[in-house]
Amino acid sequence: MQAAINSRAACVVRCLRPILLQGRTNFDCSMLRRGASVRLIALRPFASQAQEKAADSNGPWPYSQVPGPKAIPVLGNKFRFFPGFAKYDFTNLITLHKQLRDEFGEIVKFGGLEPRRDLLFIYKPEDMETMFRNDGPWPERPSFKALQYYRDVTKKDVFQGLSGVLVDQGPTWQEARSQVNPVMMKTQTVQMYAGKIGDVAEDFVNMIADMRDEKNEVTDTFKNEIHKWALESIALVALDTRLGCLRNNLPDDSEPQRMIDSVHQMLQCLHSLEMGNTTLWTFVSTPTWRKFASTLDYFTAVALKYVNEAIERSKKIPTEDENKMSVLERFLKRDPNPTRAVIMALDMLMAGVDTTSHALTNLLLHLSANQEKQEKLYEELKRLLPDPSTPITNEMLDEMKYMRACIKESARLMPVITGNARTTQKEVVLSNYVIPKNVDVIMPNALISRMEKYYKEPDQFIPERWIRGSDQKESVNPFVTLPFGHGARKCVDDKAIQMELQLRRNEVPNILGARTHGPAQVSSHPAYQLTL
Numbered sequence: 001m002q003a004a005i006n007s008r009a010a011c012v013v014r015c016l017r018p019i020l021l022q023g024r025t026n027f028d029c030s031m032l033r034r035g036a037s038v039r040l041i042a043l044r045p046f047a048s049q050a051q052e053k054a055a056d057s058n059g060p061w062p063y064s065q066v067p068g069p070k071a072i073p074v075l076g077n078k079f080r081f082f083p084g085f086a087k088y089d090f091t092n093l094i095t096l097h098k099q100l101r102d103e104f105g106e107i108v109k110f111g112g113l114e115p116r117r118d119l120l121f122i123y124k125p126e127d128m129e130t131m132f133r134n135d136g137p138w139p140e141r142p143s144f145k146a147l148q149y150y151r152d153v154t155k156k157d158v159f160q161g162l163s164g165v166l167v168d169q170g171p172t173w174q175e176a177r178s179q180v181n182p183v184m185m186k187t188q189t190v191q192m193y194a195g196k197i198g199d200v201a202e203d204f205v206n207m208i209a210d211m212r213d214e215k216n217e218v219t220d221t222f223k224n225e226i227h228k229w230a231l232e233s234i235a236l237v238a239l240d241t242r243l244g245c246l247r248n249n250l251p252d253d254s255e256p257q258r259m260i261d262s263v264h265q266m267l268q269c270l271h272s273l274e275m276g277n278t279t280l281w282t283f284v285s286t287p288t289w290r291k292f293a294s295t296l297d298y299f300t301a302v303a304l305k306y307v308n309e310a311i312e313r314s315k316k317i318p319t320e321d322e323n324k325m326s327v328l329e330r331f332l333k334r335d336p337n338p339t340r341a342v343i344m345a346l347d348m349l350m351a352g353v354d355t356t357s358h359a360l361t362n363l364l365l366h367l368s369a370n371q372e373k374q375e376k377l378y379e380e381l382k383r384l385l386p387d388p389s390t391p392i393t394n395e396m397l398d399e400m401k402y403m404r405a406c407i408k409e410s411a412r413l414m415p416v417i418t419g420n421a422r423t424t425q426k427e428v429v430l431s432n433y434v435i436p437k438n439v440d441v442i443m444p445n446a447l448i449s450r451m452e453k454y455y456k457e458p459d460q461f462i463p464e465r466w467i468r469g470s471d472q473k474e475s476v477n478p479f480v481t482l483p484f485g486h487g488a489r490k491c492v493d494d495k496a497i498q499m500e501l502q503l504r505r506n507e508v509p510n511i512l513g514a515r516t517h518g519p520a521q522v523s524s525h526p527a528y529q530l531t532l
């Protein structure tokens with residue numbers, strides 16, 4: 001029996017990677033932010049401004065009439081972030097999105113946050129489509145003032161005015177992205193890394209085998225091990241090296257352990273710097289800013305070290321054949337300035353580790369909680385891969401319909417990211433209101449992906465709803481569930497995710513039986529640090 005479970009887990013995990021990477025699945029995570037829980041005194045409810053809207057007008061109505069929390073003179077809406085005054089739960093984005101929708105309706109303006117731009121929450125998929133279709137040649141995602149400040153101001157000498165795809169905007173974003181797409185989006189990239197990523201996976205599996213208890217279950221800290229695996233896999237691509245995160249008993253001051261700690265610390269600091277209502281850190285070096293900057297200093301130094309090593313390697317063994325080059329070497333070939341390669345590596349580490357590990361954790365959680373679905377998936381994989389050591393081909397992936405559906409369904413139920421975001425590039429009409437340029441529009445996909453309005457039994461894990469021909473197949477507006485974003489600015493590469501998620505070994509311990517206590521896993525993907 002155990003062997004059967006083990007080999008199911010092996011098949012499932014092994015097959016995740018390629019499917020994810022083909023972009024045929026939308027993998028995402030919902031977010032439950034832990035951390036200081038600010039218990040808030042409810043303010044006297046403001047009258048719904050929606051009701052104040054002129055009932056007899058057909059619109060479109062002016063922006064000033066969009067319903068939302070009322071700003072007060074001088075303080076605007078900033079007081080809502082003060083402990084004891086905040087009516088909304090800023091520590092849990094999904095709850096916040098729900099609170100705003102329940103109170104104000106399908107479109108909500110959160111203004112009065114100067115110097116921050118107004119936030120506009122939209123809940124209708126039709127409005128989301130309008131937003132994406134009007135995001136222009138340089139889609140702008142509200143983001144990361146802190147990261148940008150670090151690169152543009154604090155370490156101007158190192159970054160030389162280059163910011164990278166994660167934080168850049170406008171033509172410079174496009175330039176950076178045009179360097180990334182041809183490298184990251186190549187199918188050969190996946191093939192090239194398959195073996196090495198498989199080795200990482202095997203080490204991961206061995207590590208899990210060691211940590212299983214007498215009931216063959218892993219501990220509550222299992223998600224930390226998944227983080228290590230994700231970091232090891234992403235670093236293999238981003239830094240062209242094995243960091244060694246999966247070694248037992250890592251000393252606290254070892255490079256891999258410091259990298260692991262740094263990923264968490266950096267994301268935590270970024271979250272509090274971006275979510276706070278001030279940019280105090282641009283004037284005063286606050287403790288959080290100092291922690292953030294020192295983490296990034298370490299990250300940057302490590303990235304620089306490995307980029308320089310790659311440069312030296314390619315000098316010793318020069319090759320003109322791009323197919324034989326690593327991702328890092330390809331970046332360097334396109335732009336010999338190592339800064340660009342360092343930035344890309346940093347962006348991949350920042351955006352890739354947390355997301356991928358949460359996505360995998362969530363999927364395993366759903367499969368372990370839904371044995372019948374797991375059985376069905378196992379049958380599919382057994383049929384397609386009777387010999388588990390068979391290399392996975394694109395044709396096989398096409399056949400793995402149930403696997404794809406499981407991944408998609410997991411991403412719907414627990415998207416890694418609470419929603420997408422764009423800044424309006426021009427005036428646009430949403431829900432019959434005229435929205436001006438330069439408003440940060442938040443699309444709470446995680447919330448609406450669980451609404452009965454869009455899905456039957458929305459809280460249930462039903463992969464069949466994605467399978468053509470199934471009697472449970474549903475036709476839902478595709479803008480409801482968009483875990484990788486949309487358009488020119490969507491996630492850089494589902495191929496990288498595929499690489500990271502691949503496990504090649506047959507003998508996998510009872511991952512699917514792993515106990516995962518506690519709340520759903522939600523990533524703090526930097527792309528969404530600002531997504532209220």
Ligand code: HEM
Nearest residue numbers: 027028348351352355356359484485486489490491492496
């Ligand atoms: C399951 C895993 C992942 C999920 C769900 C995810 C999701 C997303 C989403 C929703 C966006 C914003 C897209 C938009 O604004 O339209 C994004 C952007 C991005 N992601 Fe991911 N991501 C994942 C893994 C990764 C990995 C593994 C990497 C790198 C190796 C990565 C690198 C990036 C980068 C660099 C951006 C910014 C792209 C740009 O602004 O041009 N992500 N991701």
